Amino acid sequence: MAEAVRHDKTARQLRLLSDALDSGRLGPVRRLVNTLSPAEIGNLLESLPPGQRSVVWGLVDAEDDGEVLLHVGDEVREGLIADMDPDEIVAAVEDLDIDDLADLVEDLPGTVIDEVLKSMDRENRERLEQVLSYPEDSAGRLMNPDVVTVRTDTTVDLVLRYLRLRGELPDHTDHLYVVSRRHQYLGRIALQALLTHDANTQINALLDDEQPAIDVGESAEEVARRFSDHDWISAPVVDDNNILLGRITIDDVVDIIREQAEHQALGAAGLDEDEDLFSPVWRAMRRRLVWLSINLATAFLAASVVGQFEGTIDKLVALAVLMPIVAGMGGNAGTQVLALMVRGLALGQVGASNIRLLLWKEVRVALLNGVMLGAVLGSIVLAWFHNLGLSLVIAVALTLNLLFAALAGVLVPVLVKRFGYDPALGSGIFLTTVTDVMGFFTFLGLATLLLMQ
Amino acid sequence: MAEAVRHDKTARQLRLLSDALDSGRLGPVRRLVNTLSPAEIGNLLESLPPGQRSVVWGLVDAEDDGEVLLHVGDEVREGLIADMDPDEIVAAVEDLDIDDLADLVEDLPGTVIDEVLKSMDRENRERLEQVLSYPEDSAGRLMNPDVVTVRTDTTVDLVLRYLRLRGELPDHTDHLYVVSRRHQYLGRIALQALLTHDANTQINALLDDEQPAIDVGESAEEVARRFSDHDWISAPVVDDNNILLGRITIDDVVDIIREQAEHQALGAAGLDEDEDLFSPVWRAMRRRLVWLSINLATAFLAASVVGQFEGTIDKLVALAVLMPIVAGMGGNAGTQVLALMVRGLALGQVGASNIRLLLWKEVRVALLNGVMLGAVLGSIVLAWFHNLGLSLVIAVALTLNLLFAALAGVLVPVLVKRFGYDPALGSGIFLTTVTDVMGFFTFLGLATLLLMQ
Structure with a gap:
């Protein structure tokens, strides 16, 4: 019964959209589509037969293209990418986070990959290559190398000043990571702690070294299990020498859990979870x-x-x-x-x-x-x-x-x-x-x- | 293959535990059990036959009892509660968050519920009653009424001072909620924004009113879908008049997604997801x-x-x-x-x-x-x-x-x-x-x- 609510909502959107498509008035379709989040657009595209899918895909705001590609199954994604010019693809993916880009890159045509790599600065290119060097479905592929680190020998006040200088933090940052001079992971500092403690407090005093780091080779499934067993929002990823490599955030874990459930439900019937509802x-x-x-x-x-x-x-x-x-x-x-x-x-x-x-x-x-x-x-x-x-x-x-x-x-x-x-x-x-x-x-x-x- | 890692780990723990139980040396069992998180202890208890389950349950640190009860299926929970004295139950549950307590309360014996209610202060009792007044599997039952709110007509500096005075924030607080005088929800302020903006900044300028609030009557399934479509960490819950009632956090959403997957997998075979592996x-x-x-x-x-x-x-x-x-x-x-x-x-x-x-x-x-x-x-x-x-x-x-x-x-x-x-x-x-x-x-x-x- 619970499901009915969502179903009705999406079904209504679908019906509106389908009516608008039938009537050939693309203005209303464009407006309707671009009120949705990338995940919702992805869901919508999956529910459309190939012809309508192409039309609607052409109406999605260019800035959402990359995120939408992340939210559809492999088979649908292939079709959407085939509809795009190389320039469009490069524009769509170049602003993605490194972990998300790594997710997409293998589905891109070879020439486009070269273009994308060329459009990146050296640091990001090296990061991407590092992430791609880990096996699929491992922690290394899930992590984002973009982390905010601080040293132990500092105070809340200095950290706050550093953050104000730095400006925006990566999405879902709930902790800063404390590292040694050799970039070894020592522990974490909750943003909350920075906000609720006096400016003179030593960072050392706020250090939480209870949460174990995730090994870069750990399986995605094990990562998901640890997140849900421990109610983590994010977790640091380290290599064998405890060098901090990046962080994994709960939103990616939620995607893994959903994919696993689909994998099992469809796999039991001998199907792949990337099967397109409207496969040829x-x-x-x-x-x-x-x-x-x-x-x-x-x-x-x-x-x-x-x-x-x-x-x-x-x-x-x-x-x-x-x-x-x-x-x-x-x-x-x-x-x-x-x-x-x-x-x-x-x-x-x-x-x-x-x-x-x-x-x-x-x-x-x-x-x-x-x-x-x-x-x-x-x-x-x-x-x-x-x-x-x-x-x-x-x-x-x-x-x-x-x-x-x-x-x-x-x-x-x-x-x-x-x-x-x-x-x-x-x-x-x-x-x-x-x-x-x-x-x-x-x-x-x-x-x-x-x-x- | 991925699964094998975890399996091996848990299987090893199980074997160690089972050896220790067989030898009757409860000291090592207690030490082993209490290195685990409540969710892991719950998982372990579910894997034990009833006799061993009782023994191990008796060895769990009293302070973890409440959390462990939250992490086992209904059928196992019933058995664990039957093993406890009324005093133990009251002690185990009185420190739980309101939403978690609401989750448990219907499985407790009537006399114990009275005791628990008596042990709470008036404010918390009223909050619990409010949460319990919403149907199971609705946003109202998932929300925690414990939220940090601020007004618009203030500055970053004043908010920071208020937070330092207040001390610890509720778990997984990533945003403060901005409300009107009548406690209507107006928007949210990211903790990140407080950290990265100048002390004189007006709160108004940081207000994010893009994220829609969740209606208290929305189904748990719809809530889970919106969290994963929008990569939320937490979301405000409001009533029909847009009055802020509480917030839902991603950790509860992860539990819902897992439960739904189990519900489907077992339900397809005509079983309940709360079925105990060792049911009588x-x-x-x-x-x-x-x-x-x-x-x-x-x-x-x-x-x-x-x-x-x-x-x-x-x-x-x-x-x-x-x-x-x-x-x-x-x-x-x-x-x-x-x-x-x-x-x-x-x-x-x-x-x-x-x-x-x-x-x-x-x-x-x-x-x-x-x-x-x-x-x-x-x-x-x-x-x-x-x-x-x-x-x-x-x-x-x-x-x-x-x-x-x-x-x-x-x-x-x-x-x-x-x-x-x-x-x-x-x-x-x-x-x-x-x-x-x-x-x-x-x-x-x-x-x-x-x-x-």
Whole structure:
């Protein structure tokens, strides 16, 4: 319900915009678009089909172009950049922060990159090259080298005078960093502390050295986790020698957290989080085909199990009617266990020390659910087919398949992770393969053993 | 891979802790636990089975108790509170910020709430009551009434003197709020601006009235979206008359974003994000039973479709072997479309203006995939069963079911939302019901029409 508010608002903007576009009056479109923040414009562009997207993109204020490019997925970004002249691109990106520029630069045409580098002064060019030298999704790529540093051997008054002289501070500066002569990170001073302490106070006395610095090689995911565990607004980034290299701010962390959530939601269905809602049909098809082909292979595996029991089904067709129930219920029960395990693994809550206890708990839950649902399912089958043996077989098969589902739900994500893959993305397909295969096998196998004389 | 780092770290802590607990040496456990932040302690407690959880909880520094309670899910929290004396609870929560206290208060036993209220001074009690009067998941519940306000008709120097007199500022204060005599919100002053401008500067000159205030009734989700769209660190909350009521800070927004992601991931499997990894078996069973029962009902629906074609299957058992492939592939293809739509709806990118275009795109993607996968599937079936008719029927049935999957993938989430439910939670089960039913119906129906003479 909560979502409805925003949806309605954006949908209204979309409708207004779409009406204005249809009528060809671009003046109102331009005015409408430029009341929005760059993130909102990005969102809007993603919701437009390619033709309208180009038109609206052309109407965005040039000064917002760079920020808007930062706020769209890779696939949409590619299209927007293709719509721009080299000069426009250079103008759009040259005022961006170094970390944001680093984010974009690899999507730019080679000649444009040269232009951009040429337009920068030497210091900024070196900073950009430094940031680009760190791997994607590492703290080094997230950090902004633009930090305000002070020394310990000074006073509040001197720092205030320095700040007034310096003028504007980098966005989201909540602390100044204190460094040694060799630029090693020593601690931080809250802006608040500068404001609430007497002018003669020694900076030393205000130094907060409690917050650990982030190592430049730390993963973006770990950085996000530490920010949210500790309620940080910004954090210093250092190299192996504790030399201060830059700072990471919460706004970038919020973007990471959102991207991770999208990555998981779309990744579980075999899609990329950069997928454009309006991808060209051919491209969308090819991308989905990979996933569907894997699924086709696993479906054949399950079908080949059913194939082993053709003779049994031939004698009792009711088995064909009922077998999808056993397989499907296993898949659903396993997916529940999987969802809990994936979260536990992501939060580091599941490990060697408690995996056996978790397995034991899930086995008991599966057994209880299996017995209860088996009884219900057996009764319905008895009423439907008037075959006591069949109703017993399906009750037992369901219980067994829920047990397999619990085992697979706990163990598959742990194994996927052990092999170095993201359990949120790859586990579902393995799990349902297990529950399909075992569901068909136990149901048809028991029926062959017990009902065929 | 990125995740592995954190996992290893927490897993190591867990192993150390678990060894120490096993050996009964509680001294090392206490030392280990109290090096962690409250959020990390909360995470650790969630990963422990109930017995060990109680022991470790007893070792947490009393001053961290309140913060730890804020960082665990409802179900775990309930258990932890049950382990505490009323006095301990009062001591743990009385120093919390008002918004955090409001978060906890409904989980406390009635007698303890009275004690807590009694321990507060009148002003704070009234503030708490005010915050509690707003609905859960609204801006009113997220805000902290503790704000620093100034008037327009003053200078930087006077404000600095006032701040020094006042001493410490509320956490994450990055702006002071400027209000009228009647406490109406007029704008904000960045702490940065106070530091970088001359002491004689008029506050008026530094006033930033660009950032719109948040309405106290706005939903938590909308608040989170605006924070991330605009890179805010904090934002003022006002009532209908523009009276300043409090402020919301980014740390709470980060928690909301994380909770939303968990809510979606677990909700899609019919679970609650507050589910405890180590829920008592009985409770876990009951909760999952609801979801599995709904699934059982839909599975029967699909089975009853198969039941209509018993005669056909009886004549050609290969149909029973192959029918799960058609149904399952539809489910997978539909889930991909659904994942894209759910994201688009959540971001407000999908609405009346583009739904037809999206449907048309997805229909074309489905048709292309259907023809290609149908050809592959048909060829394999021909090689397996040497039955040209059967291989044609399955190729056509797969293509049709992928079309149904595309329609359901686009329309189901839109309809679920139209009826006021969260499309991320309820859509999957409807979608797979459609793809199962239509998969069985088209495959067995076509076989009956074309292969049965």
